Amino acid sequence: MPASPSSRDFTKVETWVFDLDNTLYSHHLNLWQQVDDRIRDFIVDFLKIPHDEAFRVQKDYYKRYGTTMRGLMTEHGLEPDDYLDYVHAIDHSPLTPNPALGAALEQLPGRKLILTNGTRKHADAVMKRLAVDGHFEDVFDIVAADLEPKPSARTYERFLERHKVDPGKSAMFEDLARNLEVPDALGMTTVLVVPEGQREVFREDWELAGRDAPHVHHVTDDLVGFLNTLLAARRRPA
Structure with a gap:
């Protein structure tokens, strides 16, 4: 799925911020x-x-x-x-190592961080099962957010302040369009990660809505492919 047109690209991005669930792994795993x-x-x-x-x-x-x-x-x-x-006491065994994702994350220049409404324990388990835990500097979880979840603006502000992130030099990857409104307003480049192809997933209509909203700069149903494409673009001479 190609990226949607946007005036914001990734040329200045130094910090890569990822949601966890249904973003780092495919929605269809449920x-x-x-x-x-x-x-x-x-x-x-x-x-x-x-x-x-x-x-x-x-x-x-x-x-x-x-x-x-x-x-x-x-x-x-x-x-x-x-x-x-x-x-969060769930069976994480549906997740398996994703070496292609790990390779793409390793090549991203700069910092990589997780911003999730889940817990650190859950995030650590997911990253370990995917074998990508070594690529992330830290996890900002619901406890770090003082139990105030995305899409609250204060949560993003806490995150940026704690990790000294310049929003104008960062990108946010999310599976819910509404959680990209504040990042867009702060100056971040936003990427909406949607279900792969036409797979049926357990989501409500409002959760799947918003991919055409102006605060969504790019849309993909293939995170690894998207990362590899932007990496290739960054390597091309200007």
């Missing part, structure tokens, strides 16, 4: 579906409601608050530690 199911089970127990009502609450809070956890904290006074431990 690893996040495990987390999704465990969130619903947690809500059933926490709020003492049936599964169908828990599903409605889960998706409503996710859409309105950025994460279901934030909605439960705001609406019901949830203490997040047990929640985070429970929902």
Whole structure:
């Protein structure tokens, strides 16, 4: 899938920022579906409601608050530690080493960082299974964000401040278009990573929307291919 037209390219990029789930690995693996199911089970127990009502609450809070956890904290006074431990206790075995991704990351000039609404423990497990953990300088997780998830502007500001990132010299790779609005406003080059081809994935319509929005500068359904293409472009003489 070609990149969409954009006035922002990658010639000045020195810091490469990646979301984790459904960005570093393919959507069709449905690893996040495990987390999704465990969130619903947690809500059933926490709020003492049936599964169908828990599903409605889960998706409503996710859409309105950025994460279901934030909605439960705001609406019901949830203490997040047990929640985070429970929902991320998943089977990571569907993930296998991705040497092509590792090679592309290794060639990217500059720093590589993870910015995720998940936990560091989950991020570490994902990166280890993909065999790309050695390519990233650090992980900025939901705890580092003071439990305030993307797309909150304050989360991006905290991230940039902590890691001394110049947004005008950085790129953000994400699987949700709404999470690229703030990076665009800050001056980052944005890349939306969408499901491969026409594969069916467990996403709601609003999660898949926005690829034509002006804050989305580039769109790809093949992260490795996209990285290799931009690396080749950077190597060509001006």
